Amino acid sequence: MELVLLVIGAILVKNILLMKYLGNCPFLGVSKQMETAVGMSMAVVFTMTVASVITWLVSRSILIPFGLEYLRTIAFILVIAALVQFVEIFMKKTLPALYQALGIFLPLITTNCAILGVAIICVDNDYNFVEMVVFAIASAIGFGLALVLFAGIRERFRISRIPQPLQDTAIALITAGLMSLAFLGFKGLA
Amino acid sequence: MRIVKEFTKGFTTQLPPFRLVLGLCPTLAVTTTVENGIGMGMAATFVLVCSNVLISLLRKLIPPKVRIACFIVLIASFVVIVELVMKAFFFQLSQSLGIFIPLIVVNCIILGRAEAFAAKNPVHLSAADGLGVGLGFTLSLAVLGAVREILGAGTFLGHSVFGNSFEPFAFMAQAPGAFVGLGALLFIMNAYDRFRSRVRTA
Numbered sequence: 001m002e003l004v005l006l007v008i009g010a011i012l013v014k015n016i017l018l019m020k021y022l023g024n025c026p027f028l029g030v031s032k033q034m035e036t037a038v039g040m041s042m043a044v045v046f047t048m049t050v051a052s053v054i055t056w057l058v059s060r061s062i063l064i065p066f067g068l069e070y071l072r073t074i075a076f077i078l079v080i081a082a083l084v085q086f087v088e089i090f091m092k093k094t095l096p097a098l099y100q101a102l103g104i105f106l107p108l109i110t111t112n113c114a115i116l117g118v119a120i121i122c123v124d125n126d127y128n129f130v131e132m133v134v135f136a137i138a139s140a141i142g143f144g145l146a147l148v149l150f151a152g153i154r155e156r157f158r159i160s161r162i163p164q165p166l167q168d169t170a171i172a173l174i175t176a177g178l179m180s181l182a183f184l185g186f187k188g189l190a
Numbered sequence: 191m192r193i194v195k196e197f198t199k200g201f202t203t204q205l206p207p208f209r210l211v212l213g214l215c216p217t218l219a220v221t222t223t224v225e226n227g228i229g230m231g232m233a234a235t236f237v238l239v240c241s242n243v244l245i246s247l248l249r250k251l252i253p254p255k256v257r258i259a260c261f262i263v264l265i266a267s268f269v270v271i272v273e274l275v276m277k278a279f280f281f282q283l284s285q286s287l288g289i290f291i292p293l294i295v296v297n298c299i300i301l302g303r304a305e306a307f308a309a310k311n312p313v314h315l316s317a318a319d320g321l322g323v324g325l326g327f328t329l330s331l332a333v334l335g336a337v338r339e340i341l342g343a344g345t346f347l348g349h350s351v352f353g354n355s356f357e358p359f360a361f362m363a364q365a366p367g368a369f370v371g372l373g374a375l376l377f378i379m380n381a382y383d384r385f386r387s388r389v390r391t392a
């Protein structure tokens with residue numbers, strides 16, 4: 001039951017993009033087309049889960065036993081950067097089709113604060129292994145959901161007449177604000 | 191007078207996050223009050239100046255192929271310094287900024303300046319660039335923080351602005367207000383630019 005609440009909380013109530021303000025650069029950067037938004041979401045689901053598992057293990061098995069918690073930021077970002085590079089090389093060799101689909105988004109993910117943010121939240125909240133995996137997957141799904149919905153709205157901008165000073169980023173931010181307002185309505189759920 | 195030019199461009203053509211649409215997450219997240227905005231801006235400025243100077247000093251030593259990884263490690267070291275200093279001396283502020291202090295590491299403005307400027311330019315120019323962009327970022331955060339604090343809580347730096355009869359817009363203090371507030375400021379800036387260029391041509 002608690003896990004269900006955790007999932008609903010992470011996807012809807014505390015949506016990582018719209019409520020926790022993490023990962024907003026790709027949110028505005030790759031949301032102009034549906035295809036790229038879907039590709040980015042898939043890449044994030046994959047990387048976020050793997051990165052959270054590995055950083056959780058690093059934190060539990062290396063940083064805490066040796067009293068090195070203050071090195072957390074450096075350790076985590078290095079792990080994530082190395083992981084992204086590794087995943088890219090591995091995918092290129094073994095899953096070329098998936099690499100074709102996700103390839104260009106993978107390097108961008110290193111500087112996606114959602115990945116590092118979720119890893120830090122998991123450690124800060126002292127989640128156990130199962131909770132951590134569930135939370136990471138649910139957060140990534142929440143990211144994907146918001147990104148795909150947003151891309152759908154932004155595709156419509158191309159055929160609508162937007163006042164010139166509002167074009168591009170300004171209207172995108174205001175739309176994101178309205179979406180965030182809609183997500184605020186889920187607050188009563190969990 | 192290149193050094194002056196590199197410094198002032200942080201307030202004009204390169205003003206983050208309006209002209210350079212980078213580093214949005216901290217911009218949106220911490221600007222519930224002016225104080226948080228300025229605190230975040232100062233922390234980011236410190237990291238930006240230090241990392242720009244160091245990267246510029248080491249620019250001939252860092253092999254180009256692994257430069258991004260090197261930059262990230264250098265930036266992360268300064269972020270850890272900021273994190274520890276904030277916890278020791280500004281505990282209240284570090285609590286309200288929370289997770290966004292370690293996340294300065296992945297702030298695209300810092301990596302962006304390292305890659306676009308410090309890796310190619312001498313130390314004094316890189317320092318000026320870092321300071322200019324950093325202060326520009328602080329200024330933007332303070333302005334957005336002021337708008338959100340005045341409307342969302344009816345206060346400015348903790349002092350009441352409108353008196354007791356003012357009913358605060360809870361909306362502005364929450365996530366939607368951050369997006370709409372930033373969008374509206376961007377709109378005002380674009381509209382102003384258009385107005386100015388029209389006046390100049392007329």
